[in-house]
Amino acid sequence: MRTLIKGGTVLSPTGGVLADVLVQDEQVAAVTAPGVFDTADTVLDATGKYVLPGGIDAHTHMEMPFGGTFSADTFETGTTAAAWGGTTTIIDFAVQAKGTSLVSTLDKWHEKADGNCAVDYGFHMIVSDVNDATLKEMETCIDSGVTSFKMFMAYPGVFYSTDGEILRAMQKARETGSTIMMHAENGIAIDELVAQALASGKGEPVQHGLTRPSALEGEATSRAITLAQVTGAPLYIVHLSAAEALSAVAEARDSGQHVFAETCPQYLYLSIDDLAKPGFEGAKYVASPPLREKRHQADLWRGLRTNDLSVVSTDHCPFCFKDQKELGRGDFSKIPNGMPGVEHRMDLLHQGVVAGEISLGRWVEACSTTPARMFGLYPRKGVIAPGSDADIVIYDPAARQTLSAETHHMNVDYSAYEGFEITGKVETVLSRGKVVVSPSGFSGGTGHGRFLSREKCQYLN
Numbered sequence: 500m501r502t503l504i505k506g507g508t509v510l511s512p513t514g515g516v517l518a519d520v521l522v523q524d525e526q527v528a529a530v531t532a533p534g535v536f537d538t539a540d541t542v543l544d545a546t547g548k549y550v551l552p553g554g555i556d557a558h559t560h561m562e563m564p565f566g567g568t569f570s571a572d573t574f575e576t577g578t579t580a581a582a583w584g585g586t587t588t589i590i591d592f593a594v595q596a597k598g599t600s601l602v603s604t605l606d607k608w609h610e611k612a613d614g615n616c617a618v619d620y621g622f623h624m625i626v627s628d629v630n631d632a633t634l635k636e637m638e639t640c641i642d643s644g645v646t647s648f649k650m651f652m653a654y655p656g657v658f659y660s661t662d663g664e665i666l667r668a669m670q671k672a673r674e675t676g677s678t679i680m681m682h683a684e685n686g687i688a689i690d691e692l693v694a695q696a697l698a699s700g701k702g703e704p705v706q707h708g709l710t711r712p713s714a715l716e717g718e719a720t721s722r723a724i725t726l727a728q729v730t731g732a733p734l735y736i737v738h739l740s741a742a743e744a745l746s747a748v749a750e751a752r753d754s755g756q757h758v759f760a761e762t763c764p765q766y767l768y769l770s771i772d773d774l775a776k777p778g779f780e781g782a783k784y785v786a787s788p789p790l791r792e793k794r795h796q797a798d799l800w801r802g803l804r805t806n807d808l809s810v811v812s813t814d815h816c817p818f819c820f821k822d823q824k825e826l827g828r829g830d831f832s833k834i835p836n837g838m839p840g841v842e843h844r845m846d847l848l849h850q851g852v853v854a855g856e857i858s859l860g861r862w863v864e865a866c867s868t869t870p871a872r873m874f875g876l877y878p879r880k881g882v883i884a885p886g887s888d889a890d891i892v893i894y895d896p897a898a899r900q901t902l903s904a905e906t907h908h909m910n911v912d913y914s915a916y917e918g919f920e921i922t923g924k925v926e927t928v929l930s931r932g933k934v935v936v937s938p939s940g941f942s943g944g945t946g947h948g949r950f951l952s953r954e955k956c957q958y959l960n
């Protein structure tokens with residue numbers, strides 16, 4: 500089975516070239532000058548369009564347990580929405596509950612995901628119970644293709660790890676060449692601020708932002724970097740939202756430390772003003788770290804240009820406004836933390852290209868190529884080259900669309916980007932050579948997606 504994508508501009512981190520792409524079964528067979536091949540079983544005309552490697556969203560939470568409920572997208576609905584938005588790989592988080600083992604956790608997440616995904620998927624492991632057995636099991640995870648471990652400096656009593664526990668896990672990461680991912684917010688201080696706000700009768704959603712000041716993200720990021728320096732572990736800061744945290748990352752990188760960071764579209768486009776919307780509306784925007792004051796956004800775009808922010812992921816973790824966000828009416832601390840976004844990352848970051856904030860090459864790099872290399876998937880993913888999986892997006896840069904809950908495919912009853920006008924639109928998506936999205940609709944299937952056993956971070960040497 501051969502598919503020819505002809506006439507398009509093939510994108511990579513170095514920009515675009517006019518080229519044709521020949522796909523044989525599940526892989527790219529050739530990238531040629533235009534017109535070298537002219538027949539195949541299927542010919543897709545990409546004239547005037549971009550042809551880019553499928554997006555890789557390295558931070559999603561499908562059907563994740565949180566505060567007595569589960570995030571609203573299943574692996575099936577979430578990966579289908581991802582495909583619609585040009586994302587052909589997700590890396591989701593298996594969540595260790597306290598008192599359970601990493602291996603049984605991984606088994607549980609395979610049960611949820613295997614056979615249910617529309618695109619390929621891998622796992623990171625959330626470590627919330629550091630002890631001798633857990634540390635030993637990190638090795639088993641790595642052998643099973645899970646080479647990155649997320650820890651939390653926030654959420655005391657739930658996912659929180661002490662500095663000592665983080666240090667021990669980082670030593671293990673150093674020893675095994677695996678990566679520690681960090682949710683860097685000072686949760687101990689935040690919990691005091693939350694208690695004080697509630698005690699003085701302040702329960703509305705904006706308090707979620709006011710009780711998690713950006714300085715406490717900066718402080719925790721610096722502390723994580725110091726612990727990584729002491730132990731020699733590679734460190735990846737997840738969902739960086741604050742200028743103070745970015746400064747700490749930039750300084751560490753300038754000194755040669757293996758420190759990396761991602762940001763998310765919500766921090767580039769939304770702000771605490773959204774959290775402060777009247778009534779309970781702000782609950783739609785409750786995620787941690789919280790949406791920041793607008794002044795942070797210019798710094799984050801700069802960080803994307805300078806590579807101090809090297810990846811854009813979504814932290815997709817949707818909760819329905821009606822039934823789930825409702826749990827925190829009157830008490831913002833009970834609003835499930837998370838926002839939907841897996842479907843819109845490629846489009847939203849393309850607006851950065853349209854606005855001149857980032858180049859075309861940088862768009863592809865931050866959304867596909869770098870996450871592939873960061874999490875051990877390159878060159879199978881993240882590039883259009885002979886031998887790579889044929890995960891390919893044909894993108895119409897001139898199309899116009901308006902984002903809305905009415906038309907999105909995520910299993911959630913609101914859009915954080917309702918009414919956003921977007922220039923550009925995904926036209927066709929191939930996942931391992933199969934057309935899963937086209938102008939005539941979704942033609943993929945549940946169970947098409949395969950588990951990706953990942954290698955270690957490919958930036959360490």
Ligand SMILES: [Zn+2]
Nearest residue numbers: 558560814816
């Ligand atoms: Zn997350």
